Amino acid sequence: MSLSAWLELLASGLITGGVYALVAIGLNLQYGLMRILNISHGEFLMLGAFATWWAQAQLGISPLVMLPVSFLLLMGVGLVVHRLCFRRLAATSPNVDVFEARSLMIGFGLMFFVQNFALLLWGGDLRGYDYLTDPVVIGGAQFSGNRLLVFGCALLFSLALIALLRFTLLGKGVRALMQSPTGAQLVGIDTRRLHPLMFGIGLGLSGVAGCLLSMTYAITPSMGEPYTVTALIVITLGGFGSMTGSLLGGLLLGVVEALGMHFMSPSLKMLLSYGVFIAVLLTRPNGLFKR
Amino acid sequence: MTSTTRRTLLKGAAAVGATTFVPGVRAQGAPVRIGYSIARTGPWSVGAQTSQEPNYLLWAEQVNAAGGLSVKGTKRPIEFVSSDDRSEIETCVRTYEKLMGSDKVDLILPPWGSNANFAVAPLANRFGYPMLAPTALSRKLVEMKLPYFFLLLQQPDRMVGALVDMLVANNVKTIAVIYVDDLFGLENYAALKIALKGTPIQVLEEKSYPGGIKDLSPVLRSIKDRNPDAFVGFTYPPDTILASRQAKEVGFNPKFFYASVGTAFQLYRNVMTPAGAEGVMGMGTWNARTSPGAKAYFDAHTKKFNKEPDRWASGHCWAGLEILQSAVAKVGLDRKAIRDYVANTEHKTIIGPVKFTGSENTATPGVVSQWQNGEFEVVWPKSMATSALAAPKPAWK
Numbered sequence: 001m002s003l004s005a006w007l008e009l010l011a012s013g014l015i016t017g018g019v020y021a022l023v024a025i026g027l028n029l030q031y032g033l034m035r036i037l038n039i040s041h042g043e044f045l046m047l048g049a050f051a052t053w054w055a056q057a058q059l060g061i062s063p064l065v066m067l068p069v070s071f072l073l074l075m076g077v078g079l080v081v082h083r084l085c086f087r088r089l090a091a092t093s094p095n096v097d098v099f100e101a102r103s104l105m106i107g108f109g110l111m112f113f114v115q116n117f118a119l120l121l122w123g124g125d126l127r128g129y130d131y132l133t134d135p136v137v138i139g140g141a142q143f144s145g146n147r148l149l150v151f152g153c154a155l156l157f158s159l160a161l162i163a164l165l166r167f168t169l170l171g172k173g174v175r176a177l178m179q180s181p182t183g184a185q186l187v188g189i190d191t192r193r194l195h196p197l198m199f200g201i202g203l204g205l206s207g208v209a210g211c212l213l214s215m216t217y218a219i220t221p222s223m224g225e226p227y228t229v230t231a232l233i234v235i236t237l238g239g240f241g242s243m244t245g246s247l248l249g250g251l252l253l254g255v256v257e258a259l260g261m262h263f264m265s266p267s268l269k270m271l272l273s274y275g276v277f278i279a280v281l282l283t284r285p286n287g288l289f290k291r
Numbered sequence: 292m293t294s295t296t297r298r299t300l301l302k303g304a305a306a307v308g309a310t311t312f313v314p315g316v317r318a319q320g321a322p323v324r325i326g327y328s329i330a331r332t333g334p335w336s337v338g339a340q341t342s343q344e345p346n347y348l349l350w351a352e353q354v355n356a357a358g359g360l361s362v363k364g365t366k367r368p369i370e371f372v373s374s375d376d377r378s379e380i381e382t383c384v385r386t387y388e389k390l391m392g393s394d395k396v397d398l399i400l401p402p403w404g405s406n407a408n409f410a411v412a413p414l415a416n417r418f419g420y421p422m423l424a425p426t427a428l429s430r431k432l433v434e435m436k437l438p439y440f441f442l443l444l445q446q447p448d449r450m451v452g453a454l455v456d457m458l459v460a461n462n463v464k465t466i467a468v469i470y471v472d473d474l475f476g477l478e479n480y481a482a483l484k485i486a487l488k489g490t491p492i493q494v495l496e497e498k499s500y501p502g503g504i505k506d507l508s509p510v511l512r513s514i515k516d517r518n519p520d521a522f523v524g525f526t527y528p529p530d531t532i533l534a535s536r537q538a539k540e541v542g543f544n545p546k547f548f549y550a551s552v553g554t555a556f557q558l559y560r561n562v563m564t565p566a567g568a569e570g571v572m573g574m575g576t577w578n579a580r581t582s583p584g585a586k587a588y589f590d591a592h593t594k595k596f597n598k599e600p601d602r603w604a605s606g607h608c609w610a611g612l613e614i615l616q617s618a619v620a621k622v623g624l625d626r627k628a629i630r631d632y633v634a635n636t637e638h639k640t641i642i643g644p645v646k647f648t649g650s651e652n653t654a655t656p657g658v659v660s661q662w663q664n665g666e667f668e669v670v671w672p673k674s675m676a677t678s679a680l681a682a683p684k685p686a687w688k
Contacts, residue, residue, distance in 0.1 A: 005516075008541075009509055016506045116332050124336030125598075126528050126553075128562035135540055144540035216536070217505070218529045218562065222334050226503055262509040266500035267472045 004140040009258055015147050017254020018154035019209055023227045024234035024246040025158050026205035032241030033178055033198050035100045036086055039107035041231060042224025043114035044074055044203045048210025049219045050118060053127050056214075063131055066211050067153060074207025078200035081110070086199065096181075111225075118221040127219040146215040157208050161201070162243045174198060178241045233277045239287020248289055252276075322370035323360050323624065325351075326390035327400035333378025337528065339403035341556060342426055342604035345596050347371070347400055350612045353591065361620040372396055376407070383407045384414060391418040397624050398615070405429045405474060412440040421630045423615060425608035429474060433651045439630050440650050443607040445657050447482040450574055453657030454523070454549060455486040457671040461682055463521045463547060467496040467514040469507070469534070470525035479525040479551070495519045502527060508537045521547035528553030532562055535571060539687035546683035549573060555602035555660065555667055565665035570684030575602035575660030575667050577642045580677040584641040602660060602667040610640035643675070 023045060030036045048070040055061040055069070085106050093099035132145035165171035173194060176184040185191060209227070217223070234253055238245025253273060260272040280288055327347065330339040351369045359366035372394060376383035383402050390396050391414070401424040402411055408427035415422045416437040424432075425443045432442060458466070468483065470476035476499065487494065495517040498510050511534070514522065522545045524534050531553035538548065553559055554573025563571070579589040588609050592600045600606065614633060622628035637646040637654065646654035659671040661681060668678035 005512070008512060012506060012508045012512075119332050119336060124331070124340040126337055126341075126532075126556070126558050128532060128558065130562060130564045130567065133536060133539060133567070135542060142540065142542050144536065147540065218532045218558070220334075220337055220529070226505075258506065258509050261500075261506070262513060265498055266469075266504060266507070266510055269501055269504065 007139070008141040009262055010255060011141060011143065013255035013258030014251055015143070015151040015254070016257065017251035018151045018158075019213060019250075020227075020230050020234050020253055021247045021250025022154040022158050022205060022209045022212075024231040024238070024250050025161060025243055026202040026209070027228070027231045028235045028238070028241065028243060028246045029161075029198050029202040029205070031235065032243075033174060034086070034090075034195055035096050036103045036199065037100055037107060038110075038202075039104060039228060040110035040114060040224075041107075041202075041206055042226070042228035043111050043118075044077065044224070045206040045210035045213070045227055046118060046219070046221060046224035047077070047114065048074055048207030049214035049223065050122055050127070050210075050221075051207075052211040052214045053129060053219055054122075056129050056131070057127075063129075063211060063215050064149075067208060070207035070211040071204040074210075075200040075204035077207075078203030079196050081203070082196040082199040085110070087196070090195075115221050115224075122221070124221065128214070128217070131215045144216075150212040150216055153212055154209070157205060158243075158247050161205065162247065165243060170194075230273070233273055236277060237280050237288055239289055242287060242289060245287050245289035249287075252288075320359075320362070320365050320367040322368045323362065323398065323619075324370050324372055324394075324396040325398045325400060326372040326387075326394060326396035327402065328374050328376040328383050328386035328390070329403055330378045331375040335376075335378040335403050335407070338426065338552075338604075342601050343403050343608055345592065346425075346600070346605060346608045346612065347373075349592055349595055350609070350616075352595070354616065360616065363620065363623040376402060380407060380410050384410050387411050387414055391415065391420055398619075398626070398629075400612075401425070401427070405432070408432065408440075412437050415439055419626050419630075421615075421618075421626060421633055423611035423633065425611050426604050429478060431474075433649060436649060438634070439626075441611075441633060441647050441652070442650050443611045443645065443652050444604060445576070445655055446651060447479045448485070449655075449657035451479055451482040451657070452486050453659050453671055455483070455490060455492070457659050457680070458492060458521055458547065459490050461547070461680070463492055465493050465495050465517075465519040466521040466523055467517060467519040467545075468494060468523045468525075469498050469500060469510060469514075471502050471527055471530060472499040473502060475527070475552075476525045483523065483525075500530070502530070504530060504533070506537075507534050508541055511537050511543050512541050515541055515543040519545055521545055522549065524550040526550045526552065528556065528558070531573070532559065535559075535563055535568075539567070544684065544686050547572060548684050549659070552603075554662070555604075557599040557601070560662065560665055560667075564688070565662075566688040568662040569664070569688065570661065570681060572659055572661045572670075573667075574658075575669065576655065576658050576675075577606040578602050578660075578667055578669065578677055581606075581669065581675075582641055582643070588641055606642045607655075610638075610642050610645055613640050614638045614645065 027041045030038045051070055052063050052066040055066050056063055089102055135142045136145050173189045234246055234249045237249030257269055329344050330336040354360050355368050359368040374386055399420045401422050403426050405427045408424045416439045421439050423441045427442055428444050470480040496514050531550040549572040551574050555575035560568050577585050579586045618629045618632045622632050634647055637644050644654045645652050656672055658669055658675050660667045661670045663678055669675050670680040
């Protein structure tokens with residue numbers, strides 16, 4: 001295999017992995033910080049995709065403009081969902097393990113609810129639009145413009161969140177809460193403000209991912225589920241609560257899948273993903289990048 | 292007692308609704324109750340709501356507007372007893388069991404997809420309800436030899452046979468194949484292997500992939516390196532679009548580019564743009580130019596739902612409803628008589644003549660269609676063609 005073929009293959013894996021990472025980071029924010037096992041994370045991604053498609057098809061708004069709009073829209077949805085479901089749940093659950101189990105149930109409920117809401121509103125048809133599909137040549141390798149854009153934006157949003165958590169006071173508060181919820185509250189970090197905000201940002205990121213995916217894939221009300229599954233694998237790879245871990249884990253999974261598909265068969269893709277998953281669970285149960 | 296009064300009220304409202312539904316012409320008899328269960332939610336709903344249920348609704352509306360379904364000359368309104376099967380086989384089977392066993396509806400319409408039909412067909416056969424399935428595709432269904440079950444779509448060997456004939460006639464020497472690794476992909480792939488025997492065509496690359504795949508570019512890149520004359524994909528709608536977009540992305544533009552389910556959808560043209568879809572081939576039987584009946588159906592569907600019917604299964608679905616309608620007009624609601632009429636008559640439909648040998652429609656030949664100037668034209672065989680084959684495919688736009 002020539003060098004440029006290798007590069008194409010790796011880049012292709014990284015592009016797919018970038019989206020995995022973005023979805024996983026959003027979910028990790030919810031799980032790592034609040035132990036909300038939000039199994040409906042992918043459904044909110046689907047909402048972002050539908051919103052972008054709708055704005056593009058009906059109002060002629062560029063998908064690029066919809067990037068921040070989907071983020072804010074889904075963040076708003078996140079605040080409402082947190083207020084309606086998880087705040088009450090946190091107040092009535094005796095301890096965090098019970099909370100986690102119950103949040104899983106709520107996640108399932110939300111999954112059915114949001115999916116069927118989309119079906120009711122937009123119907124079961126496949127949707128899609130044509131945006132930046134012309135190929136761009138980079139050093140002998142060729143990619144479509146929209147996939148490069150997807151990769152760039154996914155990386156940008158992931159890094160922005162990591163920077164937010166690492167370099168701001170807000171981020172310090174969040175990290176303190178992840179390390180020790182009780183300790184953080186003792187020094188005056190307000191969970192009633194931080195939890196909804198982080199949940200909102202988590203869903204906002206899934207909205208961005210949905211917006212990006214709508215540029216490259218066909219959209220259906222059931223498109224989100226596989227991403228939730230992949231995100232769970234990525235979070236396990238990178239370690240619960242570790243955003244950098246999720247980013248690297250997502251990229252790694254994308255590359256492993258691309259290589260596996262090339263050298264074996266695409267049919268073995270799931271087998272590969274779960275193979276990596278099980279291997280990590282057996283050898284490094286706290287995640288690949290956890291010290 | 293509030294619930295009883297409310298129920299009575301609802302019944303009253305429904306009765307008023309039913310009579311206002313048929314303005315002008317008064318139907319003469321009691322309604323003909325037709326039951327079905329179909330996916331309105333869940334993963335099957337994409338296919339079911341593209342190719343199947345809209346046709347049921349349009350048909351009932353048209354028939355009722357014309358005074359009702361002719362039952363041996365007596366016009367009776369159609370009343371649907373329908374529900375959502377939630378894309379679950381079990382729900383689907385239970386609902387049909389109830390429809391035929393305890394509700395005792397007059398007729399049934401089939402559910403969506405090979406899997407659901409696989410499960411419901413034996414049941415319908417036991418209860419003696421004729422079933423004309425527009426979206427079931429499997430040789431195994433034919434081999435079950437169920438006397439009350441009829442398949443309207445051309446089966447894999449016919450569709451793939453037509454494709455191979457077309458490729459051989461155009462001097463194609465090498466092909467590359469990808470197929471989804473489920474019953475649909477495997478059967479078509481097996482049929483392709485058989486059809487290729489004794490032809491000069493050589494398969495350079497063959498790869499299976501799982502449904503819902505997100506990236507086909509590694510596969511398409513390695514296929515591009517082998518430089519085949521033709522690409523054949525036994526694909527589902529999302530993968531059909533993915534394969535087309537990524538072929539464009541990696542600059543893979545063979546002389547013949549063929550993909551399967553979804554090429555016949557209006558969506559394909561919308562997503563790829565008419566110029567981008569130009570020259571792409573796929574599974575499709577008909578379009579508005581096939582017959583005057585097809586044109587009338589196409590226009591009515593587009594008007595009612597504000598979207599075009601797909602150029603493959605939708606036409607077959609409508610043909611099935613036409614056959615059922617003429618059977619009831621001829622022999623009434625005796626289901627055994629309907630079955631015999633369906634089995635032993637050559638039917639005239641919008642997609643051309645339909646005749647059943649056992650369960651299989653053996654009158655509609657296998658066909659290949661191709662996007663040309665924004666229309667999915669039938670290009671092979673010549674007897675069915677609405678336009679001449681355009682080869683080689685122009686570059687992706």
